[in-house]
Amino acid sequence: MIEWLQYLPEQKPKYMAIKKMIISLIDKGQLSSGDQLPPERQLAKLLSVNRSTVTRASDELVADGVIERRVGSGTFVSQQARPQARRVNWHTYLISQRQSQSQNERRQLQQLIRRKPEKLIDVYSSDLPLELVPQFQFPALTWQDFITAQALETPRGYQPLITAINQLDQHNKRLFFTEEQLLMTAGVQQSLFLILQGLLTPGDAVAIESPSFFHDSTLFEATGVRVYEASVDADGISLTALEELIIKHRVKLVILNPDYQNPTGHVMSFQKRKAVVHLCQMHQIPIVEDDVFGWLGFDTTRPIPTLKQLDPDNVIYISSLSKIMGASSRIGWVAATPQVIEQLTRVQHEMDLVPSIMAQVMVTLAMGDPQFQTQLDQLKGMLQERAQATYKMLERVLPDWHVYLPAGGYYIWVTYPNHKLRLKTFIDHQLAVAPGSLFGLKTDALRINFARLNAIDLVALEQRLVAIIKATE
Known part of the structure; x- marks a missing residue:
C-alpha cells in the first residue's frame, strides 16, 4: 500500500x-x-x-x-x-498567466470594437479617424524602386528619412542633431523596448508617471524591468514622489511624457521641466522623453522647450509620426548621444527589429510633399475645433464632472464623482471609452479621444452619456 x-x-x-x-x-x-x-x-x-x-x-x-x-x-x-x-x-x-484588471479591461474594449455593433461610438482607440489623416500625393512606385532604395540604408535607417526627420525637428522643435544621433525605429513602443533592452538589465528599476499610458505595459515585463509610478498633476510629475522612488528603488531611468501627456493631456510647466532635469542630473539618471504628441500643439507661438533642449546629453528623445499619418505608418525615431545610438543600433540589428524599407520610403515621400507642413497645421486646427466642441458638450451635459481642456494632442481627461459607473456600463451602451484604471488610477476617470468625434458623433456621444447617467441614478 x-x-x-x-x-x-x-x-x-x-x-x-x-x-x-x-x-x-x-x-x-x-x-x-x-x-x-x-x-x-x-x-x-x-x-x-x-x-x-x-x-x-x-x-x-x-x-x-x-x-x-x-x-x-x-x-x-x-x-x-x-x-x-x-x-x-x-x-x-x-x-494561469497573469491577467491584470487593466489587461482584462483592454481585452473587453477591443472585443467590443472588433464586433463593430451598428451604434458603436469609439473614443477609446488611439488613432485618427480616416477623414483627418492628411492626404499625401505619391509618385508611381515599383518593387524595383524599393530594392534600389536599400542602397541608401545605413545601420541607423534610410538616409533620406533621417535627413527629413532632422529637418522636421529643426523646424518644429528647434532640435538639432547630427546623423549619428538619430536611429529610425518602428514606432515609440519599439523605441522604448530598445532602450530598456539595450541600456538596462533585468531587475533594474524605472520610474514613470501616474496616470500613464505605460502603466502595466508588457514592455517592462518582457525586459524584466521593475516599474514604479509617481503621481502627476496639471504642472507635471511630483518631484517629491519621484525623488523618493529614485532613492528607495535605485531607479536607473525616468520615462516622461511632458507635452499633452497621455492620458491627461497636461503640459509640464517650464519650471517643472528645469526642476526634473536638475533632479535627474543630481542622481545621474537619464530621462526618456516621449514626445509622440508634441507635433500637435494648438498654439505654437511660444512653445515650451523640450527636456531634450534643456539637457541634450542626458535626455533620450523618442517620437513618431503615427499620430499624424496614422498608426500604420510604423515609423519612429530615437535621438540620443552617438554612444547610446550605437548601442541601440546594435540591439536593433541583433533582434532583427529594423523598420521596413517600404514604410521608410513612403514616409519620406510624404514628408517631402510640398503641402506636408500645411496639412500638419490644418490638422492641428481641426483637432483644436473638435477639442473645444467636445469640452463644451461635456461641461454642459456633465456639470458635476471635472473636464480638462487640453492645448494639444487628441485626448480629453474627465474625472467624475459617480462611483457607480463601471466599464461594463459603458460597454452595455456600446460606448468604447478608456477608464482611468487602464492608466493606473483607482479614482474614477475617463480618457476620451475627441479627434474621433465629428459633429454627428458628438451629438450621439452626448445622448449616450445622458442615457448612462440616467441608468445609474
Missing part, C-alpha cells in the same frame, strides 16, 4: 504538489494504468489537506489525461498515462 504523505513534495500551491506526486508515482511504476486512486475525501485526509485541494488537482489531472473518473466506480489511472504520451494542457497553461 502506498504511504501517500511521504511522497507529497514540499511545494506550494498544494494542489500542484499533489499533481506532481501522482505523476511521479506513475513515472516510477508505483501506480499503473487502471489502478484505482483513493476517494478524494480519503486522499485529502491521508495528505492532511482540504478536499477542495485534492479536487482541483484531480480536475487538472483529468484534463491532462493522466487520470479518469468512472461514474459509480471511482477515479483510475488512465490507460494513456504514459509520461511520453502526455500533452501540454494549454487551457491550464494560458489561464
Whole structure:
C-alpha cells in the first residue's frame, strides 16, 4: 500500500504538489494504468489537506489525461498515462498567466470594437479617424524602386528619412542633431523596448508617471524591468514622489511624457521641466522623453522647450509620426548621444527589429510633399475645433464632472464623482471609452479621444452619456 504523505513534495500551491506526486508515482511504476486512486475525501485526509485541494488537482489531472473518473466506480489511472504520451494542457497553461484588471479591461474594449455593433461610438482607440489623416500625393512606385532604395540604408535607417526627420525637428522643435544621433525605429513602443533592452538589465528599476499610458505595459515585463509610478498633476510629475522612488528603488531611468501627456493631456510647466532635469542630473539618471504628441500643439507661438533642449546629453528623445499619418505608418525615431545610438543600433540589428524599407520610403515621400507642413497645421486646427466642441458638450451635459481642456494632442481627461459607473456600463451602451484604471488610477476617470468625434458623433456621444447617467441614478 502506498504511504501517500511521504511522497507529497514540499511545494506550494498544494494542489500542484499533489499533481506532481501522482505523476511521479506513475513515472516510477508505483501506480499503473487502471489502478484505482483513493476517494478524494480519503486522499485529502491521508495528505492532511482540504478536499477542495485534492479536487482541483484531480480536475487538472483529468484534463491532462493522466487520470479518469468512472461514474459509480471511482477515479483510475488512465490507460494513456504514459509520461511520453502526455500533452501540454494549454487551457491550464494560458489561464494561469497573469491577467491584470487593466489587461482584462483592454481585452473587453477591443472585443467590443472588433464586433463593430451598428451604434458603436469609439473614443477609446488611439488613432485618427480616416477623414483627418492628411492626404499625401505619391509618385508611381515599383518593387524595383524599393530594392534600389536599400542602397541608401545605413545601420541607423534610410538616409533620406533621417535627413527629413532632422529637418522636421529643426523646424518644429528647434532640435538639432547630427546623423549619428538619430536611429529610425518602428514606432515609440519599439523605441522604448530598445532602450530598456539595450541600456538596462533585468531587475533594474524605472520610474514613470501616474496616470500613464505605460502603466502595466508588457514592455517592462518582457525586459524584466521593475516599474514604479509617481503621481502627476496639471504642472507635471511630483518631484517629491519621484525623488523618493529614485532613492528607495535605485531607479536607473525616468520615462516622461511632458507635452499633452497621455492620458491627461497636461503640459509640464517650464519650471517643472528645469526642476526634473536638475533632479535627474543630481542622481545621474537619464530621462526618456516621449514626445509622440508634441507635433500637435494648438498654439505654437511660444512653445515650451523640450527636456531634450534643456539637457541634450542626458535626455533620450523618442517620437513618431503615427499620430499624424496614422498608426500604420510604423515609423519612429530615437535621438540620443552617438554612444547610446550605437548601442541601440546594435540591439536593433541583433533582434532583427529594423523598420521596413517600404514604410521608410513612403514616409519620406510624404514628408517631402510640398503641402506636408500645411496639412500638419490644418490638422492641428481641426483637432483644436473638435477639442473645444467636445469640452463644451461635456461641461454642459456633465456639470458635476471635472473636464480638462487640453492645448494639444487628441485626448480629453474627465474625472467624475459617480462611483457607480463601471466599464461594463459603458460597454452595455456600446460606448468604447478608456477608464482611468487602464492608466493606473483607482479614482474614477475617463480618457476620451475627441479627434474621433465629428459633429454627428458628438451629438450621439452626448445622448449616450445622458442615457448612462440616467441608468445609474
